[in-house]
Amino acid sequence: MNPFTYTHPKDLDGVLAALAAGARPIAGGTNLLDLMKENVMAPPTVVDINAIAGQGLDAVEEHEGGLRLGALARNADTAYHALVRERYPLLSSAILAGASPQLRNMASNGGNLLQRTRCVYFYDVGTPCNKREPGTGCPAKAGLSRQLAILGTSEQCIATHPSDMCVALRALDATVHVRSSDGARAIPFAEFHRLPGDRPDIDSNLQPGELITHITVPDADRFRAHSAYIKVRDRLSYAFALVSVAAALDLDGGTIRDVRIALGGVAHKPWRVEDAERALVGQPAGEAAFGAAADRILEGARGYGQNDFKLVLAKNAIVQALTTALRGTEQAKGVQQ
Numbered sequence: 001m002n003p004f005t006y007t008h009p010k011d012l013d014g015v016l017a018a019l020a021a022g023a024r025p026i027a028g029g030t031n032l033l034d035l036m037k038e039n040v041m042a043p044p045t046v047v048d049i050n051a052i053a054g055q056g057l058d059a060v061e062e063h064e065g066g067l068r069l070g071a072l073a074r075n076a077d078t079a080y081h082a083l084v085r086e087r088y089p090l091l092s093s094a095i096l097a098g099a100s101p102q103l104r105n106m107a108s109n110g111g112n113l114l115q116r117t118r119c120v121y122f123y124d125v126g127t128p129c130n131k132r133e134p135g136t137g138c139p140a141k142a143g144l145s146r147q148l149a150i151l152g153t154s155e156q157c158i159a160t161h162p163s164d165m166c167v168a169l170r171a172l173d174a175t176v177h178v179r180s181s182d183g184a185r186a187i188p189f190a191e192f193h194r195l196p197g198d199r200p201d202i203d204s205n206l207q208p209g210e211l212i213t214h215i216t217v218p219d220a221d222r223f224r225a226h227s228a229y230i231k232v233r234d235r236l237s238y239a240f241a242l243v244s245v246a247a248a249l250d251l252d253g254g255t256i257r258d259v260r261i262a263l264g265g266v267a268h269k270p271w272r273v274e275d276a277e278r279a280l281v282g283q284p285a286g287e288a289a290f291g292a293a294a295d296r297i298l299e300g301a302r303g304y305g306q307n308d309f310k311l312v313l314a315k316n317a318i319v320q321a322l323t324t325a326l327r328g329t330e331q332a333k334g335v336q337q
Contacts, residue, residue, distance in 0.1 A: 002036070002042040006048065007045060008047070011052060012055060012057075016179060019209045020180065022044065022208075023044075024046050024047070025047050025049050026048055027110065028107045028111055029111075030106050031116060032046075032111075035123075040116075040122065040125060050072065052072070056070065056214075057070045058070045058072040058077075059073065060081045062083060065219045066217050066220075068215075068216050069109050069214060069215040069216075070214050071109050071214055073109050074106065074108060075105075075108070075165065076095075076105045079091075079096050079104065087224060088168075088224075089227055090171065090228070090248055090329075091168045091169065091217070094165055094167055094246055095165045097164045097231045097244070099238060109165070112165045113165075113193075115161070117161065118162050121138070130157050130201070131196075131200040133201075138156060140157075145303075145304040145307045146242075147160065147240065147307070149266060150267075150298075151263075151271050152269070152271065154197050154200070156196055156198055157196035159196065159200065160264075160265055160266065161268055164241065167262050167264035168229060169189050171246040171247075171261065171262035171272065172217050172218070173190075173218055175187065175216045175217075176212060177212070177216065178211060179210065179211050179213050180207070182209075184213075186216075192269075193268070193270065220248070222250040222258060223248035223250055224329065225328060225329055226248065226251060226329060227325050228321050228322075228324035230245045230324060232317055242310065243263065243266055243314045245317045245321035246262045246264075247261050247324070247325045248325060249285065256283050259280045259281065259293075261273075261293065261318060263297070266314055273299075276297045279296060280293050290322040291319055293318065297314075298311065298314055301314070
């Protein structure tokens with residue numbers, strides 16, 4: 001590990017000043033410390049932001065009829081919070097499908113959004129990687145691609161975003177709120193993470209000097225009774241998704257009134273095709289409609305050899321998630337826990 005300076009301001013202004021000077025924030029450290037140990041990242045200064053948690057950054061509370069998640073609230077506290085479990089079961093299920101209990105106890109909500117890819121080439125500093133060093137190449141395309149993307153890829157990168165929580169937040173139309181020394185702004189969740197394009201080293205649209213302060217989620221009561229988070233992985237615990245699906249239905253009898261479908265494990269960001277959702281509105285809920293929606297969501301998908309199986313797996317997972325949501329949320333939660 002490279003030497004670095006550690007600082008721990010006691011107020012938000014101190015944190016923002018450190019970030020403006022080029023420091024890297026750390027909360028739970030469940031991803032950043034790994035990256036530093038592997039020499040993938042070597043920030044000259046790390047600013048510990050935990051001291052400002054009590055200034056409203058660790059709260060989980062109702063907000064304007066919806067939900068406000070403090071960036072410093074821990075994943076476990078968020079998932080088990082009564083408000084989240086009762087009104088946003090899709091979000092609770094997604095968080096509890098991620099990592100391990102020990103990691104969820106440490107990981108912060110803001111840090112979850114900023115996780116970096118788990119591509120083996122990204123972590124191996126002895127191999128080329130455009131995400132780590134732009135212009136050096138992407139050996140994953142002809143190499144170990146089993147875990148990697150089938151949608152939204154570029155010639156430069158086929159990595160996937162690893163978060164489960166983010167898949168549910170994308171389905172629920174969340175908004176990310178950030179602060180810097182220059183002021184505050186709100187970023188729709190759909191615009192927070194980036195596709196790789198020709199700059200795969202830039203994961204999000206968070207600007208230098210900005211800090212995530214909280215996440216807001218609009219009212220989703222109409223989806224509460226029929227939602228499901230399905231995660232297909234190599235083992236039941238502590239494994240990243242091969243494919244995951246956050247699905248939520250608003251039904252009028254057996255007819256779809258509204259629907260949300262977001263995928264994880266298939267792209268550089270949580271993947272959602274809103275045209276496919278709109279095409280389901282007014283359709284009878286069932287396997288035929290769900291399969292057609294899956295085909296539309298996966299238009300343009302391509303494999304890279306080892307991950308070709310994801311093309312079929314993703315369609316099956318979408319249909320399974322929507323079918324599970326159709327049966328009712330309590331059954332969906334029971335599968336995950």
